[in-house]
Amino acid sequence: MRSNENFLKIQSSYLFSMIGKKVREYKATNPQGDIIRLGIGDVTRPLPEAITQAMHSAVDDMSSESSFRGYPPEYGYDFLVEKINRYDFAARGVKLENDEIFVSDGAKSDTGNIGDIISVDNTVSVCDPIFPVYIDTNVMSGRAGVLLGNGKWSKLVYLAGSEKTDFLPELPKEHADIVYLCFPNNPTGMGITKPQLQKWVDWANENKSIILYDAAYEAFITEDLPHSIYELEGAKTCAIEFRSFSKTAGFTGVRCAYTIIPKQLTVNGVSLNKLWARRQATKFNGVSYVTQRAAEARYSDEGRKQVEQTIDFYLNNARIIKNGLNEAGFKTWGGVNSPYIWLKVPETMTSWEFFDYLLEKIQVVGTPGSGFGPAGEGFFRLTAFGNADKTLEAVERIKNLFAK
C-alpha cells in the first residue's frame, strides 16, 4: 500500500489556514483587539429575499411525498440550467447548448477536479500571482514537479505579472498544454479586455492548448470587459469556463457553481465534455435541490435586482478602500471590476511583514501577496466583502497609520 506521495510535497499550510492561525494567536494574546477582517474573500451580506423565499418553498417541496425530490440530475436540474443559459450566456450573445453546462457544488471543486480528465503529463502554465488552489491541485496530481528554492515548482510554466504590465500576464514563451486564467483576477482585481483576451484564445487554438478560465468574479464587471470567454471568437475550441454563485449571489455558504465545456472542445478527437460528464456522473451526485432552487431564484426579476444591490454594496466598499489607500499614498490595482484591491506594500517590508504590521498596529487583516506566488511578494490584497462601517473604519485606520 502506498499513499499518493505528491501530497507530501506540499509543505506549508494553505494560505488562508495560516492567516487564520496568526489571527487566532493575536486574539489569544490581545483579547480586547477589535480585528477587522479584509482577508478572506468571503461574503457577509445576507441572501437576497427572492432567494430565501425560493429556499423556503423548496424545503416545503421536500416535506410532502408528492413534491419530494430524491437524487438530483447529475449535471443540474433543467429549471436551473435553462436559466443559466438564458441569462448568463444567451443574453450576452453566447450560444450554448444546455448539456454544455454542468452544475456543481463549487468552482473550487470543479477547478480541482477538472484535473481528473486530463493526462498527468501535460505541461501546466499559471499566472503569478495566482489563486493557490490551481497550483496545489497540480502538485497533488503530480503535474507540478518539485518545489525549487525560488518558491516555484519545477514543471510549471510561470507567467509573472508585474507593476509594469499592470499584472496582465504575457503569452507563455515555452510550450504549455494548459493555462489557468482568471478574470477579473484574483488576487489583483484586474480585468481583461476583449482584444487582450483574444490574443490568448488565438494562442491556445494555434498551440492546441487549453485555457481553464475562471470567471467567478464576472458579476463585478462595471467596464466594457467580457463576462465570458465565449464572447471571444474561437474560444469554444480551446476554453473551459468556471462560474460560481458564491460571489455573484452570496452563495459561499449555499454552495453552487457551474462549469462550461463546449462540445467543440476536443483533444485528439476526444470530447472533454463527454469525459467531464462521465467524471461527474461517477464521482459526484448532483447539487442539493434546495440549493438549485436558490440559484434559480437569482435569475428572477426580483432576484436579479436584489443581487445587483448586493454587488453594488461591495463595489462601494471597493471604491472606499481604493480611494483611501490612494490617499494614504499606496499604489493600487483592481477594485473597479472586482471586489479585490491589490496594493504595493512599503519598500522596506515583505508581504508577510506588512500583514503582521497591520494586524499588530491597527488590527486589520489582509492577505499577503506572496501567498499567491513569488511575483506577489511586495504586494497585498484587501477585499471589499466586509461590513460597510467596518470597511470605512479599516480604511481610516490605514490612513492614520501611514499619515504618521
Next chain:
Amino acid sequence: MRSNENFLKIQSSYLFSMIGKKVREYKATNPQGDIIRLGIGDVTRPLPEAITQAMHSAVDDMSSESSFRGYPPEYGYDFLVEKINRYDFAARGVKLENDEIFVSDGAKSDTGNIGDIISVDNTVSVCDPIFPVYIDTNVMSGRAGVLLGNGKWSKLVYLAGSEKTDFLPELPKEHADIVYLCFPNNPTGMGITKPQLQKWVDWANENKSIILYDAAYEAFITEDLPHSIYELEGAKTCAIEFRSFSKTAGFTGVRCAYTIIPKQLTVNGVSLNKLWARRQATKFNGVSYVTQRAAEARYSDEGRKQVEQTIDFYLNNARIIKNGLNEAGFKTWGGVNSPYIWLKVPETMTSWEFFDYLLEKIQVVGTPGSGFGPAGEGFFRLTAFGNADKTLEAVERIKNLFAK
C-alpha cells in the same frame, strides 16, 4: 495536450443510465403502461418534520446579516460533527476524535475522491457483485488496467460471491493493497457479523492493506451486526469508513455524508487523515449550511424518532417484497438488514433478459445483477424505497406472472 485516456476505457453507459434509457424507450412506445420502479436506490419518503423545520430555520439564519453564514468549515460545522460523533459512534462504544470525521456532500464523492490520496500503483480488490462506482473510479485513475473478455479488469483482484457463500466474499488469495467492502451490502442486501468482519480487519492489518468500508446502509440493520467497522478490534489501523445521510435520513436530494479516517491509520508513516484533510481543503469547499443544519436535526429526539419511522416504512416494504418473491418461488437474499432484495432469476434467462421480461410483461423495473459484475449474472436487485401501495402492487404482479 492529452486527455486522461483511462476515461476512454469505459465503453458502456453507467448502469443506471442504461436502465433509464430502456424505461424511457418502453414508455415512448407504451405510454399507457403503469410502470413501477424498484430499480434505483433512491428514497421517496418526504423529509421528516424535525429536519424540514431545521432547514427553514437555517434559511432564516441566511437572511439576516447577524446570523448569515459564509464559507462553511472545510470538514463540517462543529455542531454537526459533534452529533455524528456522539450518536453514531460514542453511543456504540466507538471512540473517535472530531477531527477524524470529515463531512462532505455525498458518499459517492468520497468513495471516488479517496483515490486522490492513494498511489495509482496500488492493487485494488473488489467484491463481485459490487456497486459499479468503486470499479469505474479506479478505471478512470488507471488502477484497473484493461477490460478483459470475461468482463473483468486486468489489474483488479475480484472476490466473487456466490449462492453457496450467501455472497459473503472470501479473503483475497492474491495480494491486495486496498479492498472495498460494503455492509449491509449493495446490491445483495446481506449483512456481515462481527466475527466475519474481524477476519477482514485482521487480514488487512497483517497484510498492511486498507479496507474502504462503505456503511451507507447501516441504519437498516435489525439484527446483531456491527454498524461501524470501528466496533471491531484493530480497525482503526486499517480502515476508512464512508457514511451517508442519503438512505438513513432520506437525504439523496439534500446531499450530506461523512468519512472517517482515524489518525492511527498510517501508510509508511504517512497519515491518511492528514492527506484527506489536505485534499478536502484544496478541492472542496464544505457543505451547505442549510444542509448541515438538516443533518444535525436528524440527531434530535424528534429527528431520531421520525427517521426511525421512515426506515421502518422501507423495511416493511422489504419484507413484503421478500415474502412475495419467496411465495412466487424465487430464492432471495437481503431485505432484512437492508432495503435491497437480491433474487435468483429463472435459469433460462440472463439478468438483462429478466429485466426486459419484467418491464415488458408487468412494467416492474429492477436492476440486473450483471450490472454489478460478472458474478451478478443470473441475479436481480429490487429495492424497498418505493411507495407502499406500489410496492404491494409490484409484488402482486410478480406473483401473478410467475404463478402462470
